[in-house]
Amino acid sequence: MKRFITFEGGEGSGKTTQIKLAADWLRERGIPALSTAEPGGTPLGRKIRELLLNRGSWTIGAEAELLLFAAARAQHVREIILPALEAGQWVLCDRFADATLAYQGFGRGLDAGFIRTLNAFSAQALKPEMTLLFDLPVEAGLARAKKRAAGGRPEAAEDRFEQEERAFHGRIREGYLSIAAAEPERFRIIDGAGSVETVHREVCRCLEALPQLPFLEGERA
Numbered sequence: 001m002k003r004f005i006t007f008e009g010g011e012g013s014g015k016t017t018q019i020k021l022a023a024d025w026l027r028e029r030g031i032p033a034l035s036t037a038e039p040g041g042t043p044l045g046r047k048i049r050e051l052l053l054n055r056g057s058w059t060i061g062a063e064a065e066l067l068l069f070a071a072a073r074a075q076h077v078r079e080i081i082l083p084a085l086e087a088g089q090w091v092l093c094d095r096f097a098d099a100t101l102a103y104q105g106f107g108r109g110l111d112a113g114f115i116r117t118l119n120a121f122s123a124q125a126l127k128p129e130m131t132l133l134f135d136l137p138v139e140a141g142l143a144r145a146k147k148r149a150a151g152g153r154p155e156a157a158e159d160r161f162e163q164e165e166r167a168f169h170g171r172i173r174e175g176y177l178s179i180a181a182a183e184p185e186r187f188r189i190i191d192g193a194g195s196v197e198t199v200h201r202e203v204c205r206c207l208e209a210l211p212q213l214p215f216l217e218g219e220r221a
């Protein structure tokens, strides 16, 4: 069975923190887990990410932004995700197709139907088995992201999305929640406001609830 799990949510909601903890948690249980991230999961993706971070030297319209993310995803799926799944690894991915729908669809107002078609094309129709959505009030997420930037990650301070107006991030949060509401069987909405440890426990609970986890037989016994 292919295990492809995505981590989604707005800026500073805890995705990157939690994906690391989740991958370690799985590996400690003997599960081969690969943790990867969009858009930078491949060399091409890192180039595209640099273009998207855009330190003010050029403009990127909403359509071009959408297509750049789609290009990064297409390469990521082909080069990293599908081969890892074929090799029997679990793949945990920090942002995936839902992010495109939330940011470029709900956030930028591009056509959702077209984005869904483009997402399916870029991902070779691959869909996550489970998506963890870290939900957090916009202000709290942005405050965390700012604090992180101040803590020595200058490139994050220049992130185009972090500089967007509050209303943009509000649309993203609502967008994610409505995407999740439409596919309740795939989504788990996790309150991102708790401590790192509390949120991690919730993530583990979601992983444990996946069917047919051989390692849990031993733990439960």
Ligand SMILES: Nc1ncnc2c1ncn2[C@@H]1O[C@H](COP(=O)(O)OP(=O)(O)OP(=O)(O)O)[C@@H](O)[C@H]1O
Binding pocket: 009, 010, 011, 012, 013, 014, 015, 016, 017, 018, 144, 145, 147, 148, 192, 193, 194, 195, 196, 197, 199
């Ligand atoms: N539960 C938490 N409570 C308090 N601070 C947290 C929590 N989770 C993460 N942080 C801190 O908040 C900042 C943002 O977290 P993180 O980078 O994991 O978020 P993210 O969702 O990956 O953000 P981005 O969308 O910008 O990539 C980091 O400095 C992290 O250490």
Ligand SMILES: [Mg+2]
Binding pocket: 015, 016, 017, 094
């Ligand atoms: Mg992150």
